[in-house]
Amino acid sequence: MTTQLTTTQTKAWRNAVFLIFALPGLALATWVSRLPAVRDSLDIRIDQVGILIFGIAAGSIVGLLLSSHIVARLGARRTILVAMSVCAAGLALAGVGATFGPVFGVTFAGLLVFGFSSGITDVAMNVSGAANERALGKAIMPIFHAFFSFGTMIGAGLGALAEFVGLPIAAHLGILAVVMVVGTLIAYPRLQSEHVGADGEPVEDASHQTWRDRLGIWRDPRTVLIGLIVLAAAFAEGSANDWLALAMVDGHHVDNATGALVFGVFVTAMTAGRLGGVVLLNRFGRVPVLRASFVLAAAGLLVMIFVPNPWVATAGAVAWGLGAALGFPIGMSAAADDPRTAAARVSAVATIGYLAFLAGPPVIGFLGEGLGILNGLLVVLVLCAIGALVSYAAREPERTARAEPETDTFADPGATAP
Incomplete structure (x- = not known):
């Protein structure tokens, strides 16, 4: 039976989850940053590039659907170890396929494995992060997701450097795989079992549940409603x-560099929103913060769409980024409130949410082709409205205060589990 965690163990676990969230962001940005080089090396058309990207998406969906059963069998801790290692192998294989030969099929297979294991890792790390949040007794999930953003920022910068020095794709992705x-x-040694409740108290291990039990979580209305929150945020x-970058160029007639800069501003605003949002969450709770976030995102989007001045539109993008920051991590926390169903519910909610990444680009592209790219983005307002309306589903359960109150989120970075 798991014993109650000490404050030192809980902090060491938190710091380990920071790193676990950063690594997939680093990997994804590494791949995206080298995509033009991969296209050139494989000498493929844009539609074939789309097939490569689809490989990641398709693998992710399959991984998400299977993740609850894998986490139930192995536990989040061991699942992270195995899935992250397979993820690294898939990325390295994609690099080999894009460099030696080069061979499209090998590259696609590597990305399929990368996406599959990334989907599993996504659920496992959110389950572990939510359990750590329960043990800490305060909101911290948005900061975990901010570390994913930090990983993407570092990965993008290193990708640009790799392009500048002419580092071969296989060497770049291979080095990144080793880092992962x-x-x-x-x-891994600092991660703890996800079977903990408030204040680190042990709870029932749900590994005895059958696959039918885990699939049954889809029939719970709260699962679907939290999934809609995550879908809207995603x-x-x-x-x-x-x-965004293309909308600024085509809709507000700025140059390509400025369009990229505005996207950078959006990403920075979203990262800042995740870092600062925990203060609001701990003070006001999930539901008011979620509703305010969706309203802020919608307001920023309206400004970006309808105000012709590029500077004002950029300010709208800042509000959009701040508003989009918290929905996904709050949804993950809400899905994992009950440790007994955390893996199954997080898997289901993440699967619903990831539909946005599959359906969003073609839907907005289709609307943008007929109505203009700015008007095509109006569909996002509908999702924001839905997210605000169903935010009540994320209401937090009652929890007890920690016997040993924490005041510093980032304190004791060197603590390790005994």
Whole structure:
């Protein structure tokens, strides 16, 4: 039986989860940053590039659907170790396929494995992060997701450097794969079982549940409603990732460099919103913060769409980024409130949410082709409205205060589990 965690163990676990969240962001940005080089090396058309990207998406969906059963069998801690290692292997294989030959099929297979294991890792790390949040007794999930953003920022910068020095794709992705494995091995001893409740108290291990029990979570209305919150938040975030730079160029007639800069401003605002949002969450709770976030995202989007001045539109993008920051991590926390169903519910909610990343680009692209790219983004407002309306589903359960109150989120960075 798991014993109650000490404050030192809980902090060491938190710091390990920071690293675990950063590594997938680093990996994803590494791949995206080298995509033009991969296209050139494989000498493929844009539609074939789309097939490569689809490989990641398809693998992710399959991984998400299977993740609850894998986490139930292995536990979040061991799942992270195995899935992150497979993720690194898939990325390295994609690099080999894009460099030696080069061979499209090998590259696609590597990305399929990368996406599959990334989907599993996504659920496992959110389950572990939510359990750590329960043990800490305060909101911290947005900061975990901010570390994913930090990983993407570092990965993008290193990708640009790799392009500048002419580092071969296989060498770049291979080095990154080694970093992922080493980072995971560093974090692994500090991770704890997800079967903890408030204040680190042990709770019932749900590994005895059958696959039918885990699939039954889809029949719970709260699962679907939290999934809609995450879907709305993912749509608000993903639409900016895919279309903001182009919308500024085509809709507000700025140059390409300025369009990229505005996207950078959006990402920075979203990262800042995740870092600062925990203060609001701990003071006001999930539901008011979620509703305010969706309203702020919608307001920023309206300004960006309808105000012709590029500077004002950029200010709108800042509000959009701040508003889009918290929905996804809050949804993950809400899905994992009950440790007994955390893996199954997080898997289901993440699967619903990831539909935004699959459906969003073609939907907005289709609307943008007929109505103009700015008007095409109006569909995001509908999702924001839905997210605000169902925010009540994320209401937090009652929890007890920690016997040993914490005041510093980042204190004791060197603590390790005994």
